[in-house]
Amino acid sequence: AQSVTQLGSHVSVSEGALVLLRCNYSSSVPPYLFWYVQYPNQGLQLLLKYTTGATLVKGINGFEAEFKKSETSFHLTKPSAHMSDAAEYFCAVSNQGGKLIFGQGTELSVKP
Amino acid sequence: NAGVTQTPKFRILKIGQSMTLQCTQDMNHNYMYWYRQDPGMGLKLIYYSVGAGITDKGEVPNGYNVSRSTTEDFPLRLELAAPSQTSVYFCASSYSTGAPYGYTFGSGTRLTVV
Numbered sequence: 001a002q003s004v005t006q007l008g009s010h011v012s013v014s015e016g017a018l019v020l021l022r023c024n025y026s027s028s029v030p031p032y033l034f035w036y037v038q039y040p041n042q043g044l045q046l047l048l049k050y051t052t053g054a055t056l057v058k059g060i061n062g063f064e065a066e067f068k069k070s071e072t073s074f075h076l077t078k079p080s081a082h083m084s085d086a087a088e089y090f091c092a093v094s095n096q097g098g099k100l101i102f103g104q105g106t107e108l109s110v111k112p
Numbered sequence: 113n114a115g116v117t118q119t120p121k122f123r124i125l126k127i128g129q130s131m132t133l134q135c136t137q138d139m140n141h142n143y144m145y146w147y148r149q150d151p152g153m154g155l156k157l158i159y160y161s162v163g164a165g166i167t168d169k170g171e172v173p174n175g176y177n178v179s180r181s182t183t184e185d186f187p188l189r190l191e192l193a194a195p196s197q198t199s200v201y202f203c204a205s206s207y208s209t210g211a212p213y214g215y216t217f218g219s220g221t222r223l224t225v226v
Contacts, residue, residue, distance in 0.1 A: 009152060032212045043116075043202055043217035044155075051212035090154065098209060099145070104154040 002027045004093050006103035014111045019063075019078040021106050023091035026072065033074040034092040034100065035065055044090060050074065061085070086110045114138050118203050118218035125193040125225045133188040133221050135203030143206040144186040145215065146170075146178065148199040155202065161186055193225045 007022040025031055032051050036044040048059025055067040061084075065076045074091060091103040119134045137144065142163045147155040157170030161180040175197060177189040186205075190197060200222050204215040 034214050036217075041220075043219045044204075044215075045217070046214045049212065049214055094209070094212075099157065099160065100215060102155040104152065 002031070002093050002098070002101050004091050004101055004103035006089075006091050006106050008106055009104065010107045010109065012109040012111060013081045015083055016080050019076070019081045019085065019108065021076040021089050021091075021108065023065075023074045023076065023103060024072055025074060025091070025093040027093055032094045033065075033067060034094070035059065035063070035074075035076050036090045036092065036102075038088045038090065038105075040087070047076070047089070081108075081110045083110050083112065116203055116205055116216050116218035118201075118221050120221060121219065122222045123224070125190075125223065127193060127195065127225060129193050130189070130191050131193070131223075133190075133201055133203075133223075135186045135188070135218060136184050137186075137203075137205040137216070138184065139205060139207075139216065140183060141205035141207055141216070142183065143209060144180065145204045145206075146176070146186070146188045147202045147204065148172065149202060149220075150199050158188065158201075190223075195225050197223065198225045199223060 003026045005024045034049045035047040037047045038044045048057045050057045050067045058064045063078045088105050088107045092100040094100045116137045145160045146158040156172045159178040161167045203218040206215045207213045
């Protein structure tokens with residue numbers, strides 16, 4: 001069975017600081033990995049995904065994530081936080097033929 | 113380019129009432145899903161469908177029913193509303209299974225049962 005663990009239900013950073021949201025997964029087969037963002041009172045939007053190939057994946061709004069098989073991780077980063085990045089972020093895992101399994105979510109707050 | 117459309121956006125129900133949450137997509141996706149989102153609990157899969165006429169239970173199906181008569185529509189039915197069904201409900205669709213395409217989500221329905 002697959003699972004996703006997001007470390008930290010809430011992360012707070014200052015504007016301009018590094019954003020790091022942690023995601024670890026469990027999968028017995030090569031995973032497909034996703035990050036979604038949910039702005040207040042909206043649905044989830046795909047931020048980026050890893051399927052195959054390059055392990056460093058770039059997404060929208062300056063976010064990127066690196067697939068590290070040895071660490072079973074897919075952490076999300078952004079070099080410099082903006083106020084507009086405040087949202088909830090969900091990591092998800094799937095394999096070929098499978099449904100997405102979502103983590104519990106991490107709420108990101110950005111302080112001025 | 114509508115994507116996934118959910119109606120209504122907000123609803124207050126009394127205990128024991130019934131209602132249908134509507135979901136329609138215009139992307140010709142075969143796969144559709146219903147999730148509920150509760151604070152700190154992430155998304156829980158209620159039901160899903162792999163095509164017209166085919167539905168299956170997810171992780172938390174009790175108290176809900178679905179149907180899929182067309183590719184576009186996937187309504188979720190609550191027959192006897194209970195306070196435990198107070199939640200935000202999201203409908204999603206995908207071209208095939210979730211991998212490697214990911215899902216497209218609607219904007220959600222916020223339901224309160226009192």
